[in-house]
Amino acid sequence: MRGLKKQRRIQIIVLAMVFLTASVALIIYASQDSFNFFRPPAEVASNPPPPHEVFRIGGLVEEGSLVRGQGETITFAVTDGAASIPVSYTGILPDLFGEGEGMVGTGRLIDGTFEATEILARHDETYMPAEVIEALQEQGVYVDPNES
Structure with missing residues (x-):
């Protein structure tokens, strides 16, 4: 009788571990597409991601690069001072x-052009996303206006 209870307890623990492992694996598999990593233009230019990878790119909209096409298609270039990546939205x-x-955009790099599915801009005159500030500071382009 005692051996049967111990065996049943071990079976329940093993079964619970199998279910827990399967649950964690399913959660990780289901959430793979929801992770969007930020990349500055210099990193995208030096090490382009594969076309199926969705990521975020950020920097400054390059002066003179904004072209409004026919309809709703807009093209421009985003730069961090070290590299410039063409964007289509x-x-x-x-x-x-x-x-x-x-700006910060979400999308894919296809044939050297970042095809954005979402574009975010600054919220007010002084706001810039922290990821963009860090990337621009690494390139030596950004100077904090609050520092004197």
Whole structure:
């Protein structure tokens, strides 16, 4: 009788571990597409990601690069001072989007052009995403206006 209880307890523990492992594996598998890593233009230019990888790119919209096509397609270049990546976006841009302004885009790099599915712009005159500030500071382009 005692051996049967011990054997049953071990079976329950093993079964619980199998279910726990399967649950964690399913959660990781299901969430793979939801992770979007940030990359500055210099990193994208030096080490381009595969076309199937969705990532975020950020920097400044290069002066003179904004071209509004026919319809809703807009092309421009995003730069961090070290490299410039062409961007194509079909949709409506945020109101504060413009040349020389900070932006972050989500999408894929296809044939050397970042095809964005989402574009985010600064929130006010002084806001810039922390990831963009770090990338620009690494390139020596960004100077904090609050520092004197």
